[in-house]
Amino acid sequence: MENAGLKKYHEPNGQSYPIGATIIDGGVNFSLFSKYGTAVTLAFFDHVDDILPSRTIPLDPRVNKTYHYWHVFVPGIKKGQLYAYYINGPYDPAAGHRFDVTKPLLDPYGKAVAVPRNYSRNVYKKKGEIPKIACLKNVVADNRQYDWEDDFHPRRPFSQTVIYEMHVAGFTKSPTSGVPAEKRGTYSGLIEKIPYLKNLGITAVELLPVFQFDPQDAPEGRLNYWGYSPLAFFAPHQAYSSNTTNPLHAIDEFRDMVKALHKAGIEVILDVVFNHTSEGSHDGPTYSFRGIDNATYYTLEADKSKYANFSGTGNTLNANQSIVRRMIIDSLRYWVREMHVDGFRFDLASILSRDEKGNPLENPPVLWDIESDPVLAGTKLMAEAWDAAGLYQVGSFVGDSWKEWNGKFRDDIRRFLKGDNQVVSGFASRMLGSPDVYGHQEREPEQSINFVTCHDGFTLLDLFSYNDKHNEANGENNRDGENDNHSWNHGIEGPTSDPAINALRLRQCKNSFALTLLAIGAPMLLMGDEVGRTQQGNNNAYCQDNEISWFDWTLVEKNAGLLRFVRKMIASRLQRDSAQERFAMSLMELLRHPILTWHGTELNQPDWGDMSHCIAFTVQNISRTMVMYYMVNAYWEEKDFALPGEIEGRKFTWRRWLDTSLASPDDITDMKSTVSVEGYTYKLPPRTVVALVAG
Numbered sequence: 001m002e003n004a005g006l007k008k009y010h011e012p013n014g015q016s017y018p019i020g021a022t023i024i025d026g027g028v029n030f031s032l033f034s035k036y037g038t039a040v041t042l043a044f045f046d047h048v049d050d051i052l053p054s055r056t057i058p059l060d061p062r063v064n065k066t067y068h069y070w071h072v073f074v075p076g077i078k079k080g081q082l083y084a085y086y087i088n089g090p091y092d093p094a095a096g097h098r099f100d101v102t103k104p105l106l107d108p109y110g111k112a113v114a115v116p117r118n119y120s121r122n123v124y125k126k127k128g129e130i131p132k133i134a135c136l137k138n139v140v141a142d143n144r145q146y147d148w149e150d151d152f153h154p155r156r157p158f159s160q161t162v163i164y165e166m167h168v169a170g171f172t173k174s175p176t177s178g179v180p181a182e183k184r185g186t187y188s189g190l191i192e193k194i195p196y197l198k199n200l201g202i203t204a205v206e207l208l209p210v211f212q213f214d215p216q217d218a219p220e221g222r223l224n225y226w227g228y229s230p231l232a233f234f235a236p237h238q239a240y241s242s243n244t245t246n247p248l249h250a251i252d253e254f255r256d257m258v259k260a261l262h263k264a265g266i267e268v269i270l271d272v273v274f275n276h277t278s279e280g281s282h283d284g285p286t287y288s289f290r291g292i293d294n295a296t297y298y299t300l301e302a303d304k305s306k307y308a309n310f311s312g313t314g315n316t317l318n319a320n321q322s323i324v325r326r327m328i329i330d331s332l333r334y335w336v337r338e339m340h341v342d343g344f345r346f347d348l349a350s351i352l353s354r355d356e357k358g359n360p361l362e363n364p365p366v367l368w369d370i371e372s373d374p375v376l377a378g379t380k381l382m383a384e385a386w387d388a389a390g391l392y393q394v395g396s397f398v399g400d401s402w403k404e405w406n407g408k409f410r411d412d413i414r415r416f417l418k419g420d421n422q423v424v425s426g427f428a429s430r431m432l433g434s435p436d437v438y439g440h441q442e443r444e445p446e447q448s449i450n451f452v453t454c455h456d457g458f459t460l461l462d463l464f465s466y467n468d469k470h471n472e473a474n475g476e477n478n479r480d481g482e483n484d485n486h487s488w489n490h491g492i493e494g495p496t497s498d499p500a501i502n503a504l505r506l507r508q509c510k511n512s513f514a515l516t517l518l519a520i521g522a523p524m525l526l527m528g529d530e531v532g533r534t535q536q537g538n539n540n541a542y543c544q545d546n547e548i549s550w551f552d553w554t555l556v557e558k559n560a561g562l563l564r565f566v567r568k569m570i571a572s573r574l575q576r577d578s579a580q581e582r583f584a585m586s587l588m589e590l591l592r593h594p595i596l597t598w599h600g601t602e603l604n605q606p607d608w609g610d611m612s613h614c615i616a617f618t619v620q621n622i623s624r625t626m627v628m629y630y631m632v633n634a635y636w637e638e639k640d641f642a643l644p645g646e647i648e649g650r651k652f653t654w655r656r657w658l659d660t661s662l663a664s665p666d667d668i669t670d671m672k673s674t675v676s677v678e679g680y681t682y683k684l685p686p687r688t689v690v691a692l693v694a695g
Helices: 188-194 196-200 249-263 289-297 322-337 349-353 365-372 407-418 426-433 435-441 499-518 558-573 578-592
Strands: 021-023 025-033 038-044 055-059 069-075 082-088 137-139 163-166 204-207 267-272 342-344 380-383 404-407 448-450 521-527 595-599 612-620 627-633 639-642 655-659 679-682 686-695
Touching: 025 289, 038 069, 055 069, 082 289, 082 342, 137 558, 188 196, 196 249, 204 558, 249 267, 267 322, 267 380, 267 407, 289 322, 322 365, 349 365, 407 426, 407 499, 426 612, 499 521, 499 558, 499 627, 499 686, 612 639, 627 639, 627 679
Parallel strands: 163 204, 163 521, 204 267, 267 342, 342 380, 380 404, 404 448, 448 521
Antiparallel strands: 021 025, 025 069, 038 055, 038 082, 082 137, 595 612, 612 627, 627 686, 639 679, 655 686
């Protein structure tokens, strides 16, 4: 339990542990860390839209302070009470202090945030000015009453994991979702679509940030849609609740979603942002950390009036400072114990390896704390192993349990499918689990999280439909977003009625799925790619809370053939089709323990040259009872590939399982429906992946 070990009786003046607001017999214990604050006042509010508190309790440092923890026990307070803090202290930016006693501040350990109807980010920016409109408030929560029934963590190994990166709201926010209007864009809305996810075959959802974030942290007139702008590290985002009038409802609705996903055998991974907050740079708002203890929570430059900006968002959380480190661990524990989350993907995780001055550490305390914490044991840990300041740690991220987003896989697969030169060797390495990146660590092959697209960048269809980004809708004159995308429009920029180009783009999508799901490593797919979702060429849709970003459910029927292809690929990898169980088990054995021989268009003659665009390889399982022959033609002309007549003295009869050049349903078959291949060669059309099976 969250308050395990807490005395059932209360100290008259409160106690320093647990941090935050904790219900105990007869009232609530409040505890807050502030090293440099000189006066702390706890404030209660009656209504979410109240501007001024109805009651204030000044904390006496002689009796309400232990070390740097300010605490008080307030009898009679119950679940649902709105509260905030006012903290006085020096305003001395040169020394790193930015206290502003006029601002009501959020509790860093608050479990729920109440957002008033007229909330404005701008009112937090005006130093020394009492807000004239309602501000954010915390809500006292009681997490002991939820019925988890028989819920448990699926604990699926990475070798049997297929990740689906998705946005909670964007999944069902479109009217085309068929979800009732009151549930669209909510945790409950996602529950409605679990049958789709189960039928797709994925085993884990990776949710874009669900910590309470500031939607107004965006260009004027737009909203922060992705959620990489955290306000609180313990509170689920209220706007994703179907009941916005009750701030506590988000907690249980989130749990309902987790419980329902678990019942479907699907794990829940959170994309977490512990590298910065939405308080931004020196001219940003003061709503919590800055006003509580700026010098503790943030990494500052030598000139302490300025924030280190390794995140690219204006500030950097001081992750290896002891208090901040404890908060991060406590947050992760909370989401695992109280919310039953199965794993985390750490945004810009390399920042967590920097010390309090921003220098990279060989053994970062916070990362080892996360890895060795007993509560987090068995939890999936994934790192985006780079930051915005150039620290790139793919292949060298600290620890034994961490998996890594493999940006090299993304780039090399894109370049190979595009037809770039000097990439065939890199492509081969990516298909084998990137041994050039990870081989020295003697780790399991699933250390590499393989993906071609993610939320940050083009969708898969757009990757093959646009040469250039088209982010004009973001209001930054198309300056934002990545310029180097390794994309190709196949002859026409954007949508076209040309059937040949559309067919080639569809084939490239299938190629991408086939390679991602056949490569050694743990595959990750982007929401909507399986049905050809487009963002109209926008590769940085973080502020587009509209049809640009939402899942268009009409595509499920429109692109049913592509969806079928993806389902079959996932089923083949994960043994989901009982009729293919022997094949699937052998395929996984092939992926993890291959006996491999490389070929080119001619047998045993792989072309590793700079101008090569074709590669083939045979793989056998350990028992040599099954062999597969993969052929990939990324060239713009068809190629004849020689077929092995025998391997190690054994003759094989080849049958076609996969050919991305064919129309659905012939592009991928069940093993019982594979088609015999005659002759000594196989003709691969341009931009095609083929897999044959024998045994």
